[in-house]
Amino acid sequence: MTKLSNAQIAWRAAQDIHDGAYVNLGIGFPEMVARFQPEGRQAIFHTENGILGFGEAPAPGEEDWDLINAGKKAVTIKPGTAFFHHADSFAMVRGGHLDVAILGAYQVAQNGDLANWSTGPKGVPAVGGAMDLVHGAKRVAVITDHVTKDGKPKLVERCTLPLTGVGCVTRIYTSLAVVDIEGGRFVLREKLAAVSLDELQSLTGAPLHLDGAVADLTVPEV
Amino acid sequence: MDKRIASLAAAVAGIPDGATVMIGGFGGSGAPIELIHALIDRYLATGSPKDLTVINNNAGNGHVGIAAMIEQGMVRKMICSFPRSADPRVFTERYLAGEIELELVPQGTLAERIRAGGAGIPAFYTPTGFGTDLAKGKPVADFDGRSYVQERWLKADFALIKAETGDTLGNLTYRMAARNFAPIMAMAAARTIAQVSRAVEPGGIDPEAVVTPGIFVDAIVAVADPAQEEDLNRANAHYPQVQA
Numbered sequence: 001m002t003k004l005s006n007a008q009i010a011w012r013a014a015q016d017i018h019d020g021a022y023v024n025l026g027i028g029f030p031e032m033v034a035r036f037q038p039e040g041r042q043a044i045f046h047t048e049n050g051i052l053g054f055g056e057a058p059a060p061g062e063e064d065w066d067l068i069n070a071g072k073k074a075v076t077i078k079p080g081t082a083f084f085h086h087a088d089s090f091a092m093v094r095g096g097h098l099d100v101a102i103l104g105a106y107q108v109a110q111n112g113d114l115a116n117w118s119t120g121p122k123g124v125p126a127v128g129g130a131m132d133l134v135h136g137a138k139r140v141a142v143i144t145d146h147v148t149k150d151g152k153p154k155l156v157e158r159c160t161l162p163l164t165g166v167g168c169v170t171r172i173y174t175s176l177a178v179v180d181i182e183g184g185r186f187v188l189r190e191k192l193a194a195v196s197l198d199e200l201q202s203l204t205g206a207p208l209h210l211d212g213a214v215a216d217l218t219v220p221e222v
Numbered sequence: 223m224d225k226r227i228a229s230l231a232a233a234v235a236g237i238p239d240g241a242t243v244m245i246g247g248f249g250g251s252g253a254p255i256e257l258i259h260a261l262i263d264r265y266l267a268t269g270s271p272k273d274l275t276v277i278n279n280n281a282g283n284g285h286v287g288i289a290a291m292i293e294q295g296m297v298r299k300m301i302c303s304f305p306r307s308a309d310p311r312v313f314t315e316r317y318l319a320g321e322i323e324l325e326l327v328p329q330g331t332l333a334e335r336i337r338a339g340g341a342g343i344p345a346f347y348t349p350t351g352f353g354t355d356l357a358k359g360k361p362v363a364d365f366d367g368r369s370y371v372q373e374r375w376l377k378a379d380f381a382l383i384k385a386e387t388g389d390t391l392g393n394l395t396y397r398m399a400a401r402n403f404a405p406i407m408a409m410a411a412a413r414t415i416a417q418v419s420r421a422v423e424p425g426g427i428d429p430e431a432v433v434t435p436g437i438f439v440d441a442i443v444a445v446a447d448p449a450q451e452e453d454l455n456r457a458n459a460h461y462p463q464v465q466a
Contacts, residue, residue, distance in 0.1 A: 047399075048329060048330075049399050049402050050248075050399050050401055050402050051398075051399050063452075064398070065251055065450045065452035065453065066251045066252070066397050067398045067399055068248075068249065068250075068251050068399060072248075072249040072250075072307075072308075077398070083396075083398055083399060083401055085333075085401050085404070085433075086248075086279075086329075086333035086336075086402050086406060087334055087336070087337035087405075087406050089330075089333070090329070090333050090334060094348065094350065118355075123314075123318075124313070124314050124317050125305075125324070127304065127326055127327075127329070128304040128328075128329050129303070129328070130328070131328040131330075131331075131350045131351050131354060132328050132329060132350045135348075135349035135350055136349070162355050163353055163354045164354065165352075165353070165354070166353035166369075
């Protein structure tokens, strides 16, 4: 079945980041969003360990391990970079100063609940900044495949996995669609033209509501 | 007043069994490797300090720094947000064997609990964790239509931190993102010991550039060219060194 690649999902999410936005990208797949900033717009990226406005990864061998992001990967400074301590960093997060946080997900519920930190009680639990990031940013967006590896819906009525946050997600970019969360419901905004509404609904764990026209989700090869 | 201490061994000499120790660093950036290894040296020579509670964002990586403390059996409990790393085996094995306790705290809550400890605020409310497993048993309250979890301050007997430049009054500057938890840990510990890459006289730091004012710092020990944990791990280093 036709679906967007992770890079294409990241590209679509990047189109909604306005010029001058302060943005936090979750570790892993969401970091890809930074590669697709539209021409002429400048977003300023925040990383939890204490940098605003960091630059690209350095060339191999050029790493400075005092200059890393939240995923502990080496980054660079550029004109306008700022450093700060951890309490200030999370004041930026919780205090409503970030315009958008873009995160991965195991499950998102129609009321905006997010599960993205734990798949259950096995092993060593680790949370990092996941639970902080879902509170405070003006928009909390999720980028994800529409279904799990074994085909189960990731957009669900209620999360069955441990919650990261309650009622926090505002928009979901999936491999098939763009879905907003409004008034405790999934509202379909865009879908791939090749996927019918019925097909999309059958891969979604809660009703998709329509509010006006559904646009085609068109993404270039990236 | 001169807060300089001549040796790493003297700097960590007063840390007793059972102490709560905040250790700066986020992964390898800002990890005070030389202070940690001095503490391990003391433990290997004297059997003390042990039964430590260690507060850090992580729970060690590889076989150096905090991981080496855990490997030697000095740590009874970790308070951290993310006990995973490129090589988390030392903590993982002890944890799964029930040999080390873990208090898992969301990263921003960990930072704010430490800040609150240093600022004399015994408890605060945060939206982080509300409705999740990590808020179970904690008081909750609504303010202006939103729900919040009550969290308690976090203090320590000692903080071990790494700074870039320190003057003899304890004023500190940091290097890039190595700053992370150090300024707030310095505030929250009864005794803060900073290893500094460069020790200077008063006046050697522009007052406008001071990040941690000396009132929060009790001792500085000069360590020129400090080791970087990430470099040690990439070289597969162990502490103490395995004898061939």
